[in-house]
Every structure is written in structure tokens, then in C-alpha cells.
Amino acid sequence: MSDSKPVRVRFAPSPTGPLHIGGARTALYNWLFAQTQGGTFLLRVDDTDHARSSEESLNNILDGMRWLVMDWDEGPDKGCDFGPYFQMQRMGGYKPRLEKLVAEGRAYPCFCTPEQVQEGRERQEKEGGRPMYDRRCRSLEAAEAKSRVEEGEAHTIRFAMPEGKIVIDDLIKGSVEVDLAEIDDWVMMRADGTPLYNLCSTLDDLDMEITHIIRGEEHFVNGVKQVLLFQALGHEPPRFAHLPLILGKNGKKLSKRMAQTNLPDYRDQGYPPKAIVNFFTLLGWGFDAEREIFTMEEAIERFSLDKVQKSGSILDDEKMSWMCGVYIRNESRAELLGHVTPFLVAEGLCTEEEVAQHRAWFENLVACYQERVRTYGELPPKVVHYLRGFEDYEPKAWKNLNKKEGTAELLEAYKESLAALALPPSRPDRLDEADTTVLLPTDKVEEVPAEGSTPFLYPKHIENAAHALAKSREIGFGQLVHPIRAALTGSAMGPSLFDVVYLLGREECERRLDRAIAALSK
RNA sequence: GUCCCCAUCGUCUAGCUAGGUCCAGGACGCCAGGUUUUCAUCCUGGUAACAGGGGUUCAAAUCCCCUUGGGGAUACCA
Numbered sequence: 001m002s003d004s005k006p007v008r009v010r011f012a013p014s015p016t017g018p019l020h021i022g023g024a025r026t027a028l029y030n031w032l033f034a035q036t037q038g039g040t041f042l043l044r045v046d047d048t049d050h051a052r053s054s055e056e057s058l059n060n061i062l063d064g065m066r067w068l069v070m071d072w073d074e075g076p077d078k079g080c081d082f083g084p085y086f087q088m089q090r091m092g093g094y095k096p097r098l099e100k101l102v103a104e105g106r107a108y109p110c111f112c113t114p115e116q117v118q119e120g121r122e123r124q125e126k127e128g129g130r131p132m133y134d135r136r137c138r139s140l141e142a143a144e145a146k147s148r149v150e151e152g153e154a155h156t157i158r159f160a161m162p163e164g165k166i167v168i169d170d171l172i173k174g175s176v177e178v179d180l181a182e183i184d185d186w187v188m189m190r191a192d193g194t195p196l197y198n199l200c201s202t203l204d205d206l207d208m209e210i211t212h213i214i215r216g217e218e219h220f221v222n223g224v225k226q227v228l229l230f231q232a233l234g235h236e237p238p239r240f241a242h243l244p245l246i247l248g249k250n251g252k253k254l255s256k257r258m259a260q261t262n263l264p265d266y267r268d269q270g271y272p273p274k275a276i277v278n279f280f281t282l283l284g285w286g287f288d289a290e291r292e293i294f295t296m297e298e299a300i301e302r303f304s305l306d307k308v309q310k311s312g313s314i315l316d317d318e319k320m321s322w323m324c325g326v327y328i329r330n331e332s333r334a335e336l337l338g339h340v341t342p343f344l345v346a347e348g349l350c351t352e353e354e355v356a357q358h359r360a361w362f363e364n365l366v367a368c369y370q371e372r373v374r375t376y377g378e379l380p381p382k383v384v385h386y387l388r389g390f391e392d393y394e395p396k397a398w399k400n401l402n403k404k405e406g407t408a409e410l411l412e413a414y415k416e417s418l419a420a421l422a423l424p425p426s427r428p429d430r431l432d433e434a435d436t437t438v439l440l441p442t443d444k445v446e447e448v449p450a451e452g453s454t455p456f457l458y459p460k461h462i463e464n465a466a467h468a469l470a471k472s473r474e475i476g477f478g479q480l481v482h483p484i485r486a487a488l489t490g491s492a493m494g495p496s497l498f499d500v501v502y503l504l505g506r507e508e509c510e511r512r513l514d515r516a517i518a519a520l521s522k
Numbered sequence: 523g524u525c526c527c528c529a530u531c532g533u534c535u536a537g538c539u540a541g542g543u544c545c546a547g548g549a550c551g552c553c554a555g556g557u558u559u560u561c562a563u564c565c566u567g568g569u570a571a572c573a574g575g576g577g578u579u580c581a582a583a584u585c586c587c588c589u590u591g592g593g594g595a596u597a598c599c600a
Contacts (some may be wrong), residue, residue, distance in 0.1 A: 249533085289547060
């Protein structure tokens with residue numbers, strides 16, 4: 001039984017486009033399986049579709065795998081015993097065995113043109129049968145075939161399908177009986193002499209001692225062809241596990257219309273890779289009855305192929321989004337800032353140097369938005385006003401400013417009350433101590449020291465002052481807070497207002513209050 | 523069309539292998555409350571499913587059959 005051999009699995013993408021999320025999940029399940037078995041996970045590039053393969057796609061796939069932290073034990077960039085890991089570089093091994101199969105009558109040259117084959121298919125379909133190659137070249141005399149080949153006549157090599165039935169014992173689908181008469185005499189080698197997927201893949205899996213082939217369900221019929229080829233070659237085939245597909249919201253095969261299908265897009269928008277991996281692991285497999293958030297280490301402890309769902313699953317991007325939020329909320333402020341910085345820089349809001357210089361302030365800033373974003377990419381637009389100011393008041397904010405008579409005067413009073421408080425200075429004169437001593441957001445601060453006992457004012461103290469002001473003017477706290485938020489941020493939403501005041505610092509708060517007062521008096 | 527696979531809340535799933543503990547559990551979403559200076563987070567509660575029909579059995583979400591529905595495959599693509 002192949003089970004006794006050391007487990008070796010492979011992810012074998014064809015570099016014809018960016019890494020698709022379906023492919024990423026296939027890779028993930030292979031990786032997971034290898035981990036659970038203490039086996040080897042290798043990456044092989046199935047680039048026999050030379051017309052569509054590109055180096056760009058290859059790099060894209062490799063980057064995507066690395067981003068998801070699925071490391072491979074063997075692959076294109078690693079020197080190992082079973083290389084090379086590009087099929088196009090393994091050509092030498094294909095020809096002799098192909099010739100042997102022809103000599104044995106297990107494969108045969110076919111001189112039909114694509115057009116002739118197509119006609120044959122259409123005719124059969126019209127007659128109510130299955131659209132298959134009519135196998136006319138299979139009955140050619142061996143000698144005749146040989147001489148035509150030697151004369152250089154264009155031909156493909158087809159596999160001579162045996163008769164009868166075969167039972168595939170799929171690790172996910174279970175036993176499936178297939179009538180061989182349903183399957184074409186498939187082409188192993190093109191007329192131009194280049195080999196095709198089912199040939200290369202089989203030979204490579206054989207040579208690389210692959211024990212388990214885990215891949216998408218669309219390959220199921222290929223599995224039958226490959227088993228037959230293994231047998232024709234006199235070898236025990238590996239075990240197969242065909243994963244159900246990921247479907248779009250309408251239950252149809254996932255397409256670009258329905259969701260993002262390319263992994264790089266998720267990375268570019270700032271989805272946390274761990275959340276993606278968690279989510280895709282869960283899509284088609286259940287951790288247990290109660291939990292859906294888990295680490296890969298935990299998944300490895302209990303992952304098994306026979307627990308994989310047999311039916312396709314619809315990608316629910318709302319749930320994925322929720323899960324991303326969970327992961328972001330669980331990050332430390334330093335991790336969060338590390339992940340967000342590239343997005344801030346890409347938006348031109350700051351440079352890496354600035355972040356490094358004012359690390360404490362930036363950590364406080366992003367920490368205030370940690371519960372308000374689900375991807376790293378959502379953060380920059382929310383914090384742009386701290387770094388660049390804002391152009392116009394949002395309609396809702398403007399309404400909050402204008403709701404009542406006397407708001408300008410109220411803002412003036414607030415500004416004066418601020419003058420009495422020990423607010424930290426605004427950037428660029430900000431002091432690091434202001435943000436290393438006082439950590440935001442306040443609702444995560446457990447204990448606030450008494451006012452005056454520390455050199456820096458806590459947002460809580462700023463809030464106390466605001467309460468006092470509201471009381472003295474006999475207005476509700478909300479009546480005070482809403483216009484101030486609008487004046488300070490141009491928006492009606494955001495973190496605790498006094499965290500905002502703290503982050504902005506004295507001069508900037510005064511500036512923005514003045515601006516609002518001026519705007520109101522127009 | 524033909525062949526293969528699948529079928530639990532709108533969605534992801536637990537339960538099905540060894541039928542009773544399931545008038546079906548969790549999560550996302552949604553709805554309603556609570557916390558709160560807004561938004562978000564958080565907490566509480568609610569909504570909602572065994573596709574249909576036949577069997578087998580004392581007993582079926584769990585086993586069998588049919589129907590229906592969905593998916594995949596039918597390339598000198600992978």
C-alpha cells in the first residue's frame with residue numbers, strides 16, 4: 001500500500017495567471033495534509049501550456065504562497081533530489097517512456113487533424129452518442145503507422161483506453177466506479193512534439209514519488225486517465241483526493257464577476273493573511289462544533305481529508321470580512337502599525353521614516369482605529385485628517401455644527417476651557433513621551449492616574465473638563481460633544497472624541513475650532 | 523445531451539461512518555435590546571434548516587430507492 005511510504009504531496013499550478021483563490025485553497029489543503037502526516041510538501045510548476053505560461057504568473061504564485069506563509073519543502077527555488085521542478089525542464093524523461101508505450105500498443109500515433117477530430121465529435125453527438133474521438137487511427141496497422149511517423153507526417157500520440165470499468169477510491173469522494181468507455185483516447189503528445197498535462201503530470205508524480213494527489217474536483221476524470229497510465233507503466237498509482245470547488249454567491253463556479261478571485265487583490269487591499277488562511281481552511285472543513293477561529297497549528301492537530309466536505313461551498317465575503325476584523329483586533333499595536341504602514345505610505349500620507357520617528361504617536365493613532373477596520377487598506381482614509389487635515393465637513397458633521405444657535409460661541413468656550421488644560425503639543429512638535437506614557441484608546445486603559453499625578457494629561461481628564469463645561473452651561477453632554485467632533489474631524493464618526501483631542505494636540509485643536517467658528521459666522 | 527459527484531438555517535458548518543441523548547448545535551448576516559459622546563467594538567436575546575416522495579425500523583437528519591435541485595467533466599488547457 002502506498003500508505004506505508006513517506007507522504008509526499010505537491011501543489012502543481014500552471015503559471016498562466018495570478019494565483020487564484022481556489023488554487024490557494026488547494027495548496028493550503030495539500031500543505032495541511034503534509035503537516036498532519038509529517039510529509040513533504042512540494043511545489044512543481046506545470047508549465048506545459050507554453051502558449052499561456054509566463055514568468056510573471058510564476059512569481060505571482062510564489063509570492064502568494066509566501067504571503068500565506070505556506071512554505072514548501074521542495075520547489076523551483078530549492079535544490080532537492082527530485083528536481084527540476086518545472087515540467088518543461090523534465091522533457092527528457094517523457095519521450096522514451098512514451099515510445100515504449102507506443103511499442104507496447106498502449107498508446108498510438110494519430111494522424112487526424114484537429115478539424116477531423118472535431119468533425120468526428122460533432123457527428124457522434126448528432127447521433128446521440130458522446131462526443132469522442134472515433135479512434136480511427138487506433139486500428140492502423142503498426143507498420144503503416146510506423147512508416148508514416150518516420151516519413152515525418154504530423155501526428156499526436158493518444159492513449160489507448162482499455163475496456164471495462166475502474167473503481168477510483170477517492171479519499172474525499174469515496175469509491176467511484178467509472179465506465180472507461182466514457183473516456184476519450186486522450187492525447188498525450190501534441191503534433192508539435194510537446195507533451196500534455198496528463199502525461200507529464202503522471203510521469204512527474206511517479207518520478208517525484210508523490211503519494212497523494214490533492215486537487216480540485218475538476219480534475220477527477222484526469223485522475224482516471226492517470227491511474228490507467230500508472231498501471232500501463234506498471235506502477236501503483238498514488239491516492240487521490242478531489243476537493244469540491246469554491247462557488248460564488250449564486251452557487252455557480254466562482255468567477256471574477258461575483259467576487260475577487262485573485263489572491264494578490266486580497267493582499268493589495270490589506271486582508272490579514274492569517275485570516276485568509278483560517279477562512280479558507282474553514283471553507284470545506286469544520287474545526288469542531290463550536291469554533292471557527294483557530295491557528296494553523298491547531299488545524300494541523302485535527303485536520304483530516306475524510307472530514308472535508310463533499311459539496312462545493314459558497315464564498316461568503318461578509319464572513320470573511322468579519323474574520324479579518326477579528327484578526328486585526330487581536331493584533332498588538334506594534335503589529336498593527338507594522339501592517340498598516342505600507343498602506344499609509346502607499347497613500348502618500350507619510351513616509352516610513354516619519355513612522356519610525358514618531359512610532360509612539362502612530363501606534364496610538366492606529367490603535368484608535370483597530371476596532372473600526374477589517375482590512376489594513378481601510379485604515380488610511382480614516383486617519384487622513386490627522387496627517388493632512390480635511391477639506392470639507394461631511395454633510396452630517398456640518399449638520400451637527402449647525403443644529404443649534406450659539407454653536408460658535410460654544411466652540412469658543414470649549415477652546416478656552418482647553419487652554420487651561422495641559423494638552424500635549426501637536427505635530428511636528430509632538431513629544432514622544434506624550435504617547436509612550438499615555439496609551440490610547442482610552443476604553444482599553446485600565447487605570448487612569450489622578451489628574452496632576454503624571455506629567456501628561458489623560459484623555460479621561462480632558463473628558464472630565466468637558467463634562468464640567470457642559471454642566472456649567474446647563475447643556476447635555478451630547479450637545480457639546482457632537483459639534484466639537486464635527487469641528488475637529490469634519491466627520492460625525494470616529495474614536496472617542498477625547499482621544500482625538502489628545503492625538504491632535506493643542507495647536508491643531510485650536511486651529512480647527514477657529515476654523516469651525518469662522519465657518520459658522522459666514 | 524452523456525457520465526460522475528453532491529444535497530442540514532440566506533451563507534459557512536456540527537451531527538450522519540457504529541439510527542434513539544436533535545421538535546437539530548455553533549458562526550456570519552439580519553432583527554431587537556444593553557453599554558456608549560458618534561461610529562465601531564463588546565454583551566444579551568431573537569430570526570432561520572434536515573429539498574420532496576417512498577421505503578427499512580419500535581425508532582431516521584442519520585440506512586436504501588426514486589424525483590427534484592445544484593455542481594463538475596466531456597480540448598492537440600491545466
